[in-house]
Amino acid sequence: MPKSVMNYCPQCGNKTESKIPDGDNCYRDVCEACDLIHYQNPRIISGCIPVWEDKVLLCKRAIQPRKGLWTLPAGFMELGETTEQAAVRETLEEAEAVVKTNELYAVFNLPHIDQVYTIYRAVLLKPEFSSGIESLDVQLFAENEIPWDELAFETMQLSLEYYFQDRKAGSFKFRSTDIEKPTVR
Amino acid sequence: MPKSVMNYCPQCGNKTESKIPDGDNCYRDVCEACDLIHYQNPRIISGCIPVWEDKVLLCKRAIQPRKGLWTLPAGFMELGETTEQAAVRETLEEAEAVVKTNELYAVFNLPHIDQVYTIYRAVLLKPEFSSGIESLDVQLFAENEIPWDELAFETMQLSLEYYFQDRKAGSFKFRSTDIEKPTVR
Numbered sequence: 001m002p003k004s005v006m007n008y009c010p011q012c013g014n015k016t017e018s019k020i021p022d023g024d025n026c027y028r029d030v031c032e033a034c035d036l037i038h039y040q041n042p043r044i045i046s047g048c049i050p051v052w053e054d055k056v057l058l059c060k061r062a063i064q065p066r067k068g069l070w071t072l073p074a075g076f077m078e079l080g081e082t083t084e085q086a087a088v089r090e091t092l093e094e095a096e097a098v099v100k101t102n103e104l105y106a107v108f109n110l111p112h113i114d115q116v117y118t119i120y121r122a123v124l125l126k127p128e129f130s131s132g133i134e135s136l137d138v139q140l141f142a143e144n145e146i147p148w149d150e151l152a153f154e155t156m157q158l159s160l161e162y163y164f165q166d167r168k169a170g171s172f173k174f175r176s177t178d179i180e181k182p183t184v185r
Numbered sequence: 186m187p188k189s190v191m192n193y194c195p196q197c198g199n200k201t202e203s204k205i206p207d208g209d210n211c212y213r214d215v216c217e218a219c220d221l222i223h224y225q226n227p228r229i230i231s232g233c234i235p236v237w238e239d240k241v242l243l244c245k246r247a248i249q250p251r252k253g254l255w256t257l258p259a260g261f262m263e264l265g266e267t268t269e270q271a272a273v274r275e276t277l278e279e280a281e282a283v284v285k286t287n288e289l290y291a292v293f294n295l296p297h298i299d300q301v302y303t304i305y306r307a308v309l310l311k312p313e314f315s316s317g318i319e320s321l322d323v324q325l326f327a328e329n330e331i332p333w334d335e336l337a338f339e340t341m342q343l344s345l346e347y348y349f350q351d352r353k354a355g356s357f358k359f360r361s362t363d364i365e366k367p368t369v370r
Contacts, residue, residue, distance in 0.1 A: 006196070011190055041261055041264065104292060174359040
């Protein structure tokens with residue numbers, strides 16, 4: 001998702017100015033014509049850990065970034081939906097799989113890229129899935145089959161680590177984790 | 186925060202078109218000149234329950250919406266910060282109070298207004314606070330003093346209910362709650 005720079009007011013088309021509005025302490029894109037401040041805020045990516053019996057469903061990415069690497073189904077939350085609905089929708093789109101979510105299991109903050117992840121635990125309603133348009137492949141993996149060296153994102157690696165660790169311990173606990181640095185691969 | 190309608194590309198100033206891009210299933214604001222899709226996504230509001238001894242710090246809102254009603258300190262998450270940092274910053278801005286956060290305690294989804302709340306448990310480092318520019322008053326309230334009928338938002342009412350309920354039970358558990366309908370007062 002390329003980030004556009006704000007030069008023009010999206011509402012009226014006049015030039016915007018980057019300035020600190022009265023009573024604020026951050027630079028904002030301001031339209032003097034509309035008297036509007038155009039705020040920019042972090043985005044939420046929502047996904048899940050879809051489970052069938054003792055296996056977890058992963059998708060091989062058909063798109064950049066990290067094309068060819070494996071991920072849990074997840075994507076940008078849309079207007080008008082909840083984080084849970086976004087997770088279910090993304091799983092349907094990327095893995096053509098129907099899940100029922102359990103609880104919100106993990107929240108990750110990635111301030112260097114202005115993203116917050118919400119990851120749910122979920123179960124596949126039936127062992128049926130296939131590659132959505134954004135996936136090259138979709139497969140169920142047992143713990144000893146997880147392609148740890150070919151995971152697309154640190155958020156997914158941590159989600160899977162938490163999941164298998166908690167499953168072994170016999171109880172799942174909510175996690176909130178900050179990932180401060182870019183993942184280097 | 187007024188919501189601007191997108192008519193013009195913020196990058197180049199040309200007219201945008203509302204259309205469903207190839208491979209997508211939602212209408213987006215598209216700039217044919219820049220070949221850019223301008224996505225819009227829900228926003229995060231982050232805040233905390235600041236506690237000193239057995240009391241909770243609330244702020245009386247000096248701004249709309251819900252001017253004159255009481256709220257936990259919270260506000261829109263900024264680019265480059267974590268939900269936890271946003272909660273601490275908002276408490277400093279609205280209540281001029283310094284807090285140390287405990288865990289992420291509640292997540293609320295409000296899909297009808299495209300908002301997700303993240304609320305932390307927190308402790309005041311010292312019992313010092315005063316009204317920031319967005320507050321008319323800031324006060325500590327014991328449980329039996331909470332102005333339940335003068336709370337600004339359902340998210341704050343629920344956060345306080347969860348907090349006092351869990352405190353009584355002797356252990357705090359993470360909550361994730363959807364608020365589907367607008368609060369009517």
